[in-house]
Amino acid sequence: xxxxxxxxxxxxHSIQKKTxxxxxxxxxxxxxxxxxxxxxxxxxxxxxxxxxGGLNLAFVYGMGLIVLAALMGLAYNYFxxxxxxxxxxxVKS
Amino acid sequence: MIYDVSSTAIFIFIFFVLAVLGLSFxxxxxxxxASGYYAAGGQxxxxxxxxxxxxxxxxxxxxxxxxxxxxxYGYDGFLYSIGYLAGWVVAxxxxxxxxxxxxxxxxxxxxxxxxxSRGIKLTAAISTLVVSIFYLIPQMVGxxxxxxxxxxxxxxxxxxxxxxxxxxxxxTAGMTSTTYVQFIKGGLLIIFSFILVFLVLNKGLDTTPDxxxxxxxxxxxxxTDGKITAVDDNSYKVISQVNxxxxxxxxxxxxxxxxxxxxxxxxxxxxxxxxxxVTVKKDGTKLYNGExxxxxxxxxxxxxxxxxxxxxxxxxxxxxxxxxxxxxIEQSEIVRFTKKAFTADGDKVTIFYxxxxxxxxxxxxxxxxxxxxxxxxxxxxxxxxxxxALFLGTSALPHILxxxxxxxxxxxxxxxxxxxxxxxxxxxxxxxxxxxxAMINGGLDIESxxxxxxxxAKTFGITLFSIISAIAFATILGTVSGLxxxxxxxxxxxxxxxxxxxxxxxxxxxxxxxLAAVAVGIIAIVLGIIFQSQNVNFLVGLAFAIxxxxxxxxxxxxxxxxKTTARGIAAAIVVGMLSSLIIILFSxxxxxxxxxxxxxxxxxxxxxxxxxxxxxxxxxVMVSLFTQxxxxxxxxxxxxxxxxx
Numbered sequence: 038x039x040x041x042x043x044x045x046x047x048x049x050h051s052i053q054k055k056t057x058x059x060x061x062x063x064x065x066x067x068x069x070x071x072x073x074x075x076x077x078x079x080x081x082x083x084x085x086x087x088x089x090g091g092l093n094l095a096f097v098y099g100m101g102l103i104v105l106a107a108l109m110g111l112a113y114n115y116f117x118x119x120x121x122x123x124x125x126x127x128v129k130s
Numbered sequence: 131m132i133y134d135v136s137s138t139a140i141f142i143f144i145f146f147v148l149a150v151l152g153l154s155f156x157x158x159x160x161x162x163x164a165s166g167y168y169a170a171g172g173q174x175x176x177x178x179x180x181x182x183x184x185x186x187x188x189x190x191x192x193x194x195x196x197x198x199x200x201x202x203y204g205y206d207g208f209l210y211s212i213g214y215l216a217g218w219v220v221a222x223x224x225x226x227x228x229x230x231x232x233x234x235x236x237x238x239x240x241x242x243x244x245x246x247s248r249g250i251k252l253t254a255a256i257s258t259l260v261v262s263i264f265y266l267i268p269q270m271v272g273x274x275x276x277x278x279x280x281x282x283x284x285x286x287x288x289x290x291x292x293x294x295x296x297x298x299x300x301x302t303a304g305m306t307s308t309t310y311v312q313f314i315k316g317g318l319l320i321i322f323s324f325i326l327v328f329l330v331l332n333k334g335l336d337t338t339p340d341x342x343x344x345x346x347x348x349x350x351x352x353x354t355d356g357k358i359t360a361v362d363d364n365s366y367k368v369i370s371q372v373n374x375x376x377x378x379x380x381x382x383x384x385x386x387x388x389x390x391x392x393x394x395x396x397x398x399x400x401x402x403x404x405x406x407x408v409t410v411k412k413d414g415t416k417l418y419n420g421e422x423x424x425x426x427x428x429x430x431x432x433x434x435x436x437x438x439x440x441x442x443x444x445x446x447x448x449x450x451x452x453x454x455x456x457x458x459i460e461q462s463e464i465v466r467f468t469k470k471a472f473t474a475d476g477d478k479v480t481i482f483y484x485x486x487x488x489x490x491x492x493x494x495x496x497x498x499x500x501x502x503x504x505x506x507x508x509x510x511x512x513x514x515x516x517x518x519a520l521f522l523g524t525s526a527l528p529h530i531l532x533x534x535x536x537x538x539x540x541x542x543x544x545x546x547x548x549x550x551x552x553x554x555x556x557x558x559x560x561x562x563x564x565x566x567x568a569m570i571n572g573g574l575d576i577e578s579x580x581x582x583x584x585x586x587a588k589t590f591g592i593t594l595f596s597i598i599s600a601i602a603f604a605t606i607l608g609t610v611s612g613l614x615x616x617x618x619x620x621x622x623x624x625x626x627x628x629x630x631x632x633x634x635x636x637x638x639x640x641x642x643x644x645l646a647a648v649a650v651g652i653i654a655i656v657l658g659i660i661f662q663s664q665n666v667n668f669l670v671g672l673a674f675a676i677x678x679x680x681x682x683x684x685x686x687x688x689x690x691x692x693k694t695t696a697r698g699i700a701a702a703i704v705v706g707m708l709s710s711l712i713i714i715l716f717s718x719x720x721x722x723x724x725x726x727x728x729x730x731x732x733x734x735x736x737x738x739x740x741x742x743x744x745x746x747x748x749x750x751v752m753v754s755l756f757t758q759x760x761x762x763x764x765x766x767x768x769x770x771x772x773x774x775x
Contacts, residue, residue, distance in 0.1 A: 041164065055227065070521060076319055077513060078513060081502040082502060085493070095205055095494040099205075104217060106216060110222055114545060114546075118541070
């Protein structure tokens with residue numbers, strides 16, 4: 038009666054490692070994202086200050102958060118794929 | 131605003147709609163099973179699913195709403211881009227793979243995978259329905275907004291049109307056709323948005339957006355004790371003056387036509403600045419800048435007042451790079467149009483006056499969410515609440531979560547999320563340029579912020595406008611399809627099949643799903659007409675807050691806290707959903723919709739997340755702790771033996 042997955046999936050022995058990595062990366066991003074909200078709340082003038090090359094902190098931080106998400110996603114996928122290949126191969130052999 | 135209907139626009143629009151319908155017919159013949167209807171058989175390629183994610187997620191709110199909000203308020207609209215994208219980090223790192231492991235067709239499947247609880251089935255299905263309907267409202271509003279300029283139909287026709295097409299798509303082929311509609315639309319949206327931004331940068335900054343742009347004029351005036359006595363130009367006659375706090379507006383008459391102007395009397399030499407106005411006369415007649423609609427005197431606006439380059443004032447810059455564009459905007463002064471409504475001689479007047487704003491103020495938060503000048507405790511709390519809801523809302527949206535069931539493996543779920551983040555992130559970077567582009571290039575319909583992106587395209591020609599509008603329409607089709615699949619799954623699969631235990635064959639499961647799709651579609655049409663005037667992005671923000679409050683505590687705690695119980699999950703969904711709904715219903719925006727003054731709202735908070743999300747988590751923890759199962763005696767004995775040994 039339980040709601041089983043839509044497709045059959047093989048055993049994955051790397052779940053624990055992937056979960057730990059996911060939590061660490063999430064916490065890093067959360068910290069940086071909270072920094073943006075913190076500055077916006079307590080030091081809003083700072084966001085209007087020039088950061089570099091005539092661009093203000095709001096622009097650089099905001100764009101940085103978007104680009105960082107994509108880069109961290111790629112890194113996460115790289116390590117997860119490595120964990121899956123290594124650990125699932127070990128168990129098979 | 132007043133729009134011209136173009137045959138190119140109609141042709142491209144019909145082509146898009148027919149292509150979408152053709153796709154649905156094609157896949158309808160292949161959809162026979164429940165797995166095919168709800169989860170596309172779980173066999174979609176990860177790259178296709180990734181772009182389909184983008185197509186699903188980049189809704190009317192992202193394209194029409196964010197661009198419009200940036201065009202009207204600058205960086206505050208971009209906050210949504212940042213928050214919407216950041217939400218995918220939660221989805222990727224915490225939710226994507228576990229959810230793929232646990233679920234079958236719906237988000238409820240995953241939540242209920244460990245418990246088989248009727249309480250979870252019921253509450254998760256209701257929450258899916260509520261979130262999907264709240265998310266559907268802005269899509270429908272966006273549909274109406276886009277059809278008006280494209281085809282010349284009134285708003286409600288647009289809503290009915292989208293509703294009918296989507297009901298057809300979903301009721302015929304379910305998730306498979308929805309996936310491919312979303313894939314095509316997601317790809318086209320990103321490509322054409324990039325083209326639009328390229329054109330904006332290539333044009334650069336110019337104090338005259340184009341040769342047809344309306345030239346706003348000023349008139350010198352004589353003022354005594356704050357009251358206008360004469361205008362320098364004798365062809366104008368002063369009719370009346372209305373003072374509202376620090377603002378003063380004057381009605382002038384020339385050749386029998388009356389127009390409204392803003393009086394600037396604080397300067398050394400007082401002068402009148404031309405404004406735009408909509409007047410509803412006592413007899414119901416509507417006048418645009420003092421003339422009937424047919425006279426076409428209500429303009430597309432938005433321009434730069436002054437541009438500085440190396441300290442010198444220039445009229446235009448020529449082509450600029452993406453960073454240079456932002457840098458130049460920061461040094462410029464831009465004319466925004468601010469709305470003011472009042473009654474004069476029994477006529478209802480809505481005036482849009484020129485408001486010169488420094489570029490540096492447009493490129494930091496503060497014009498919509500007051501954080502610096504004019505900030506209050508509640509405005510700051512609203513900002514935090516919004517950023518929290520956007521961050522936590524994405525991974526709690528049922529129509530996004532069901533997309534994890536359309537791919538064959540956890541690895542595919544992860545990879546498709548990364549493709550989605552890259553595609554969506556790139557699009558969100560473009561929103562800042564599209565919004566600012568509309569603001570400075572005469573891309574604003576001051577009556578509807580939702581039209582800024584298509585109107586920006588219009589400044590580059592009717593063909594681009596037609597394509598962008600048709601894509602915007604397809605954008606809505608794609609997202610609405612996903613939402614209706616999620617809602618119909620909640621009704622037919624979670625409620626009827628799993629909760630009420632109605633005996634159904636594979637075929638009848640699909641049949642009930644289709645019926646549910648029709649019912650949800652009709653509700654969405656009605657609500658889309660009621661909420662016509664709201665910014666679609668703001669409405670989606672509310673849907674995110676409800677999703678984050680009702681669903682996220684349940685998902686996160688199920689995955690990461692072993693003591694979570696079925697009752698804890700059900701209670702958290704109910705408390706999170708109700709608390710967010712109550713705050714929204716008593717918020718200033720909803721009070722304005724009810725016809726009251728926003729200041730009279732009992733809860734001065736616009737975004738409920740800061741209260742309702744922690745409340746959802748707290749409820750889950752408390753109820754779970756109170757409803758822990760006592761360990762079986764045998765298990766207790768075993769545990770003791772383990773400890774002793």
